Amino acid sequence: MNGRPLVLGRREFSPEELVVMAIINRTPDSFFDRGANFTDQAAMAAVERAVAAGAAIVDIGGVKAGPGAEVTAEEEAARTVPFVAEVRASFPHVVVSVDTWRAEVGDAVCRAGADVLNDAWGGVDPGLAEVAARHRAGLVCTHAGHRPVRPRTRPHRVGYDDVMADILEVVVGLAERAAALGVPRESILIDPGHDFGKNTRHSLEATRRLGEMTATDWPVLVSLSNKDFVGETLDLPVDERLLGTLAATAVSAWLGARVYRAHQVAETRQVLDMVAAIRGTREPSVARRGLA
Template sequence: MLRLGTREFGDDEPVIMAIVNRTPDSFYDQGATFTDEPALERVAQAVSEGAAIIDIGGVKAGPGEEVSAEEEIRRTVAFVASVRRRHPDVVISVDTWRHEVGEAVCEAGADLLNDAWGGVDPELAEVAARHGAGLVCTHTGGARPRTRPHRVGYPDLMADILRVTVGLAERAVALGVRREAVLIDPGHDFGKNTRHSLEATRRLPEMAATGWPVLVSLSNKDFVGETLDRPVKERLIGTLATTAVSAWLGARVYRVHEVAETRQVLDMVASIAGHRPPAVARRGLA
């Protein structure tokens, strides 16, 4: 069972995490939700389309202008509070690697800390434990925040992913984070080239076998673009194909830009797997 905020999710229930970037320079939306009203509209739309988690980020993942902890707090904390007031039942996640930011957003109502940089600040897990928040434990191959991979290699990629993510998850629980609120993430594109991200995807059953719920952040990423030779705005089909495969192989939570399309893919996979009945079943019955 996965329990985040006030929500409980069954073992066969796929969960959508919608991305809301509070940045002027995000790679995909180019600052479309940097100001409050478009961001709040984005949250409302995502919730209406089936997102159970809203993931709020105040710093773009890639290289760019330096963003201090104070500026990251300014971009996220008041917005977290606004989302909490407007959507009391939604799970609020904040994508940050800094414990100072984690402290501030948890006080404002965040339920989950999405540590996309793999425990580079070990105090972040302590913040999650102190506030009763959940934690995403990500594999980055030791990459520093906001850096791109360069000639990375692994003797056994999945062995390294499991060693890091399971280790971070067990440490979090030892610190007091609730076991049912901890997720592991293979970290597509983070500290990995395209072949690594493809391998991590096809080996997802090994992550699922650990018993920790697996989160995948696939949406419009570079490994999709390189695999199909498509620019950022033309990666939806590749993203949805990867989502379907990931769902079949045992992923539980999907961090996405396009919620409605992802919902249909996940519902279809769940129905094929026998976990969800068809919405309508009239054909051949009359």
């Protein structure tokens, strides 16, 4: 596990803290919630529930990750910028992250109060890291497959001689570049990019070998929630993948990942608290058994 504190916005997280990042999709075609949080009212209610359930970070996205209708930068900004400002005002101590690959959107959301730019597409727009540096914002550096990466595309017969070696080369390179540009080192995370540019076996291997990522100088974020690698492993549809997701979450926590991007916050929080208690970095909430 990386031994440095993680500093995001106004929050500092110790190396022992396991942090939940709640997914708030501002899209009408999300693969999981199918547009449930597209309206401002529904999205704010989702933020309130997530924070109450234990999320320290909310990750706001304005474009579906997979293929779908084109969303211009202007439309993405319209979906995210005013909402970021609203969340920032309503939850001053919550870390606000925005899932975007576009530098112009990143600049707009940082001006509205975002603390983190979650670049799920592996630096396809190199200007995004420059924006993060200019605003002193955090940055998530993700492995999204072979270069050049095309956002919102699915992998097709992709292959790696060594998938973890490829992941490490890409994300460490992106992280070092971001730090050289001026993004605070304590605010940079790396993400193996489950499903992005990978088939199910690649994502399983990335999970199994996550310790190689956590052994680097960078804190690791994992985005496992209800993804296809879980669905294909268990042959289950999207709405039946929670248990598989939580199993992958527990393994990732044991191997040292520090931030968990999740749809189901309360369940994820319980798994992380249990792993931390087993590891010895968290006390049980109560201790009665055998003491009376």
